[in-house]
Amino acid sequence: MDRRASALLIVLAVLVSMTACLTFGGCSWSTKKRKLKIGVIVSLSGLAAPLGEPEQRSINLLKKQLERDHGINGTSVEFVIEDDESDPAKAGAAVSRLIAQEKVSAIIGGSSTGSTLAIASVSTNAMVPVVAMAAGTKITQPVRNYIFSVAPGDALVIKKALLYFQNELKVKKIAILHDSNAYGTGGADQVKAQAPQYGISIAANESYGSADTDMIAQLTKITRTDAQAILVWGTNPGPASIAKNMRQLGIDLPFVGSSGIANKNFIELAGAASEGVIFPVSRLLLPSTIPSGKWKNAVGKFSGLYKNVYGKEIDPFAAHGWDASNIVVNAMKVAGGDRAKIRDEIEKLKNYAGVDGVFTYSPTDHAGLDLKALVMVKIQNGQWVEVRQQ
Structure with a gap:
């Protein structure tokens, strides 16, 4: 048999073998297309649902874009979404499941600081990159190798608020009224740590439960101090109840809130009592x-897309979902499904124009934003307006 005949027989044998594999299975290699998996943990129910719902809507927008564009570099992408029900314990269970069973390459989440800290603990040990959407300082300080965030962090937002107290309100003593959860206590700790740098002392430090609807007792204690303004640190519904309680008690001290009230939900819940409330937030709101x-x-493009699909205006939480998912997907365009390489690509990100701001990460900074991302906003006639600062 000559060489050409031998080569032909070999080719025919390979073709027969491949046909048998495709028809009957049983081959050691798989014909199933590879898929990239991204885990998503958001609060779609419970107290943090007003944060998680717009985050998920944004992630779904990117998911549809990827389906239209045939995935990442031709590889399909699956977003495995888990609702933590606003419960950090369930967030911890969800991340364990996503890593061990779903074999995700990266994780987006969570919506609240408490849930994110639970996610971070598991993901750090498993060396799975996370891009968080919550603002608690402890998420990124100290730096955890695999944990990043897109929301303006508490340390940054509090600095903006304290500068406002110092330069605009010119007050020396403030009261803190904060949620007793991880976000609220972390914020209060940051205020106490930073306030002396701005010549501000803490006249009172009171807390409330996340589900509490009446803070009259705490506010009454504050009125007995020499506080010149109140800093309220929490997400809804607590701050809305505080605004209404202040009006009931006739308290006319300035109410400065956290960026956790930067959605229409606060205005709807507080009603007329929201008038005059001030808070620091990402400039995307204005x-x-x-x-x-x-x-x-980037803000204009995303705002138009979001409104066209959902008929809603964007808010910071929608922005968090969009920025976090895009940062993960962009890293995977270079790194594929390799967890360590995805982490490295995120950390190398420089001058990335997202919706929350312009991100630059580094080995010593996994928060990525600076003060230029923030603006002071006041609620006036049910609308957000810029607080003009000197």
């Missing part, structure tokens, strides 16, 4: 305050 350039263009 796009007119963003300088011309890539960041402003």
Whole structure:
């Protein structure tokens, strides 16, 4: 038999073998297409649902784009979504399941600080990269090798608030009224740590439960001090109840809130009592305050897309979902499903114009934003307006 005949027989044998594999199975290799998996942990029910719902809507927008574009570099992408029900313990169980059973390459989440800290603990040990959407300082300080965040962190937001107290209100003594959860206590700790740098002392430090609806007792204690303003640190519904309680008691001290009230839900819950409330937040809430350039263009493009699909205006939580998912997907375009390489790509990100701001990560900074991302906002006639600062 000559060489050409031998080669032909070999080719025919390979073709027969492949046909048998495809028809009957049983081969050692698989014809199933590879898929990239991203885990998502959000609060779609419970107290943090007003945060998690817009986050999920944004992630679903990117999911549809990827389906249209045939995935990442031709590989399909599956977002495995878990509802932690606003419960850190369930967030911890969800991340364990996503890592061990779903074999996800990266995780987006959670919506609240408490849930995110539970996720971070498991993911750090498993060396799975996480891009968080919550703002608690402890998420990224000290730096954890595999944990990043897109929400303006508490340390940054509190600095903005304290500068406002110092330069605009010119007060020396403030009261803190905070949620007793991880977000609230972490914020209160940051205020106490930073306040002396701005010549501000803490006249009172009171807390409330996340589900509490009446804070009259705490507010009454505050009125007996020499506090010149109240800093309220929490997410709804607590701050809305505090605004109404302050009106009931006739307290006319300035109410400065956290960025956790930066959605229409606060205005709806507090009603007329929301009038005059001030808080620091990402400039995306007032796009007119963003300088011309890539960041402003990113906000405009996302805002139009979100409104076209959902009929709603964007808020910071929608932005968190969009930025976190895009940062993960962009890293996977280079790193594929390799967890360590995804982490490395995220940490190398420089001057990335997201919706929350312009992100630059480094080995010593996994929060990524600076003060330029923030603006002071006041609620006036049910609308958000910029607080003009000197």
